[in-house]
Amino acid sequence: xxxxxxxxxxxxxxxxxxxxxxxxxxxxxxxxxxxxxxxxxxxxxxxxxxxxxxxxxxxxxxxxxxxxxxxxxxxxxxxxxxxxxxxxxxxxxxxxxxxxxxxxxxxxxxxxxxxxxxxxxxxxxxxxxxxxxxxxxxxxxxxxxxxxxxxxxxxxxxxxxxxxxxxxxxxxxxxxxxxxxxxxxxxxxxxxxxxxxxxxxxxxxxxxxxxxxxxxxxxxxxxxxxx
Amino acid sequence: xxxxxxxxxxxxxxxxxxxxxxxxxxxxxxxxxxxxxxxxxxxxxxxxxxxxxxxxxxxxxxxxxxxxxxxxxxxxxxxxxxxxxxxxxxxxxxxxxxxxxxxxxxxxxxxxxxxxxxxxxxxxxxxxxxxxxxxxxxxxxxxxxxxxxxxxxxxxxxxxxxxxxxxxxxxxxxxxxxxxxxxxxxx
Numbered sequence: 001x002x003x004x005x006x007x008x009x010x011x012x013x014x015x016x017x018x019x020x021x022x023x024x025x026x027x028x029x030x031x032x033x034x035x036x037x038x039x040x041x042x043x044x045x046x047x048x049x050x051x052x053x054x055x056x057x058x059x060x061x062x063x064x065x066x067x068x069x070x071x072x073x074x075x076x077x078x079x080x081x082x083x084x085x086x087x088x089x090x091x092x093x094x095x096x097x098x099x100x101x102x103x104x105x106x107x108x109x110x111x112x113x114x115x116x117x118x119x120x121x122x123x124x125x126x127x128x129x130x131x132x133x134x135x136x137x138x139x140x141x142x143x144x145x146x147x148x149x150x151x152x153x154x155x156x157x158x159x160x161x162x163x164x165x166x167x168x169x170x171x172x173x174x175x176x177x178x179x180x181x182x183x184x185x186x187x188x189x190x191x192x193x194x195x196x197x198x199x200x201x202x203x204x205x206x207x208x209x210x211x212x213x214x215x216x217x218x219x220x221x222x223x224x225x226x227x
Numbered sequence: 228x229x230x231x232x233x234x235x236x237x238x239x240x241x242x243x244x245x246x247x248x249x250x251x252x253x254x255x256x257x258x259x260x261x262x263x264x265x266x267x268x269x270x271x272x273x274x275x276x277x278x279x280x281x282x283x284x285x286x287x288x289x290x291x292x293x294x295x296x297x298x299x300x301x302x303x304x305x306x307x308x309x310x311x312x313x314x315x316x317x318x319x320x321x322x323x324x325x326x327x328x329x330x331x332x333x334x335x336x337x338x339x340x341x342x343x344x345x346x347x348x349x350x351x352x353x354x355x356x357x358x359x360x361x362x363x364x365x366x367x368x369x370x371x372x373x374x375x376x377x378x379x380x381x382x383x384x385x386x387x388x389x390x391x392x393x394x395x396x397x398x399x400x401x402x403x404x405x406x407x408x409x410x411x412x413x414x
Contacts (some may be wrong), residue, residue, distance in 0.1 A: 002230055008346075009346045009347070010346075040299075040301070043301050044300055044301050044304060044343070047301060047304040047305060048304065048343060048346070048347060051304065051307060051308050051349075051386060052347055052348075053347070054308065054386045054389055055349070055385040055386050055389050055392075057392060057393050066400055080309050134282040137303065143359065199300065
């Protein structure tokens with residue numbers, strides 16, 4: 001799923017500077033499941049913003065709402081009346097939801113309350129790990145179901161590098177947490193499948209034109225378009 | 228562990244040292260404190276404290292929960308938003324929750340709320356988690372006294388302070404004697 005983290009309150013307050021009437025809009029799909037921007041979190045942020053305003057003696061009108069998905073026009077219709085009451089919307093959806101909101105209700109001021117960070121897998125409750133980079137050219141058929149694009153710190157197509165030790169990467173996460181070496185995982189799994197010979201295949205440089213370096217992507221399914 | 232400046236620290240997370248506020252607190256200040264109490268322990272302990280005729284400050288308002296596991300971050304925030312000077316949850320002793328882990332969840336939520344409160348530029352000590360059993364009537368009274376003293380040292384909530392500054396004439400002075408009287412009539 002798409003995961004996101006809430007921006008620091010200080011940054012949100014700066015974005016909202018001078019605004020007294022704000023609708024905090026949650027999204028009840030991906031960002032709700034990653035416990036960042038669902039209805040519950042929207043209610044908490046709205047309460048925080050009201051407390052801050054009260055503390056500073058500012059009169060404000062701050063409410064919260066949420067849509068099942070902010071990234072689809074139909075679901076945005078469900079909150080359109082509420083949005084119409086407010087000059088500013090603080091969206092807690094992922095970047096897609098925020099942009100859909102901004103486009104649907106243009107020229108209304110739609111501001112982001114979260115930083116969308118990855119396509120992650122909930123490894124355990126409240127822990128997400130990056131699993132896909134949406135590169136547009138999946139190679140995990142040859143890499144035993146492990147994505148080297150996002151799980152190798154260097155995105156190597158021909159690994160491992162010299163920084164792999166005892167199954168761990170020489171790079172550590174932002175909180176000094178250890179990262180598994182993707183290519184050690186790939187080797188172990190290929191061996192278990194009896195396909196370790198694939199390690200010797202030389203993979204040419206990746207075609208990044210299918211990723212975002214080819215400009216914003218568009219997908220059209222002609223066969224499914226309404227008639 | 229004696230003295231007004233020391234917090235009783237029976238469980239982890241409690242007993243943080245509180246810095247004295249920059250300005251002396253009005254000695255007439257009577258804090259408004261919300262307590263979220265578990266039906267199976269703290270609420271029964273409050274009952275016991277009453278049966279034992281124990282004295283504790285009339286500043287606390289108790290809200291009964293089926294389990295502190297029902298406590299959400301928004302409940303704590305709403306109390307502060309409404310002008311409460313402090314808010315605490317009182318659940319069962321750790322390991323003795325009727326629903327196994329409700330009080331552990333509550334502690335995590337209280338700790339998280341402290342970070343939000345700090346982010347808002349307020350003292351995180353205005354929010355706390357306590358544990359007690361239904362047999363601990365004296366502990367209930369002790370916690371109520373200790374937390375009320377803590378909030379008295381911190382002074383009125385900044386939310387309340389700003390409201391009072393905006394409308395000095397309209398700011399009502401809290402009279403605990405009146406509340407005690409009112410509660411006495413209800414019981």
